[in-house]
Amino acid sequence: MTVPIYPPKPRPGDRVAIVSPSAGLPEIYPMPYELGLRRLREDFRLVPVEYPATRRMGASPVERAADLHAAFGAPDIKAVIASVGGDDQITVLPHLDADLIKANPKPFFGYSDNTNLLTYIADLGIVAYHGGSVMCEFGRPGAMHSLTTVSLQAALFTSGEYELRESTVYGDVQRDWADPATFASPPATQACDGWRWHNADQVVEGLTWGGNLETLSWLMMADRGIRRPEAYDGMVLLIETSEALPSATEVYRILRSMGERGILGRFAGVLVGRAKAWSFERPNTPDEKAVYAKEQREAILRATTAYNPGALIVFDVDFGHTDPQVVIPVGGRVRADGHARRITVRY
Structure with missing residues (x-):
């Protein structure tokens, strides 16, 4: 190893x-x-x-x-x-x-x-x-x-x-960085559920790889920095999406391409960042944000069920474009314990 x-x-x-x-x-x-x-x-x-x-x-x-x-x-x-x-x-x-x-x-x-x-x-x-x-x-x-x-x-x-902590609130509504009034008070947050576990009757431990899903798709298209499929055996995939708010269909297609390339099925587990669901171009309501996040989770499950049905998946981990944010090592160790509902990283 x-x-x-x-x-x-x-x-x-x-x-x-x-x-x-x-x-x-x-x-x-x-x-x-x-x-x-x-x-x-x-x-x-x-x-x-x-x-x-x-x-x-x-x-x-x-x-x-x-x-x-x-x-x-x-x-x-x-x-x-x-x-x-x-x-x-x-x-x-x-x-x-x-x-x-x-x-x-x-x-x-x-x-x-x-x-x-x-x-x-x-x-x-x-x-x-x-x-x-x-x-x-x-x-x-x-x-x-x-x-x-x-x-x-x-x-x-x-x-x-370092044991990651679940957040009880989150925010993804931005304010204008050019407006001094933006910096007078913290950004708004709303209540949220904790992590969502899939195939949680197992413990997965391995090195991490990944990050922003849109960026990973560009790397695959350019065939840059993508290794042979067997290099990802037993690793834990990290994916999160940005303020571009990719559709559930696009998320599915990126992961499907990763599956067809022989990569998606190699991972022992997947950590999914809480979906950012608001942007200046698409100022979604709380209800619309909930629908967007739900559809994104369903798209990820659709792809992983097809290419890696046994993988442990944890949704809504706060490591992406939402606030607060926890740090996840890339290329470092992570342990996801489905029985105890705990995620531990090595910093």
């Missing part, structure tokens, strides 16, 4: 790189970005270090790759954190120096389009961390959510087992 490399963790007072491998949104929306930097300094006692493309929209893939190389190669940088996501990080991957990154393993934090980097780093045998972007989690208006905070503190500073 593969033994993953867990990079050394930073300590309070250490320097951490802040990069924008996808979109340079800090240039357009400085308020959540500056708030996130301040919390990194004051609450987490880390020293953020920016790079040439961090606050610049339109930076080329080569320039963004150069920032990553500088961050991973610098001896005084102890972790690398993405400012935010985007939609074209796949164009950065061909310009990355795998030998440089592998020779300088560091914790990388990000999600959404950063699934490109998370899976790239994990394929090098190094554990990466799905979650914790500067503008979204660290820059949350009002205050960071306590569940997010304790998970990020554990993932950033500690090693060993």
Whole structure:
């Protein structure tokens, strides 16, 4: 069994790189970005270090790759954190120096389009961390959510087992990052159910792989960073969807393609992030959001029943585009105990 490399963790007072491998949104929306930097300094006692493309929209893939190389190669940088996501990080991957990154393993934090980097780093045998972007989690208006905070503190500073906690509330309604009033109070949340278990009469333990489902579909289409099917034997698949709000049909088709490629049936278990069901383009009502989430769960079950009927599945784990957010290692260990209804990760 593969033994993953867990990079050394930073300590309070250490320097951490802040990069924008996808979109340079800090240039357009400085308020959540500056708030996130301040919390990194004051609450987490880390020293953020920016790079040439961090606050610049339109930076080329080569320039963004150069920032990553500088961050991973610098001896005084102890972790690398993405400012935010985007939609074209796949164009950065061909310009990355795998030998440089592998020779300088560091914790990388990000999600959404950063699934490109998370899976790239994990394929090098190094554990990466799905979650914790500067503008979204660290820059949350009002205050960071306590569940997010304790998970990020554990993932950033500690090693060993960490038991994920279920949330009793969640939020997915955004406010305008350009409006100062947005940052006067925390975002609204609503009551929610906990995790939903399928095929729960088993315990699954293995290394994780995956992230944002739309990004995974792009990687499959480009045939980039996708290994032979047998490489995923016994692993635990992570999937979550973004503010693009893909339809249940699209979710099913992506997973069907993963099944036809011979990959979906290899996983021992699947962790599914709570579905984000609201966007500025589709401001769904609470009832409409519930229907959207239900249809997405049904689509996932339809695909897994066809290609991997015995897999343990846990729905509505808070590791995606909703708030709060827990950090999940990619390429690291997870244990899902269906009998005890517990999920434990190794940070």
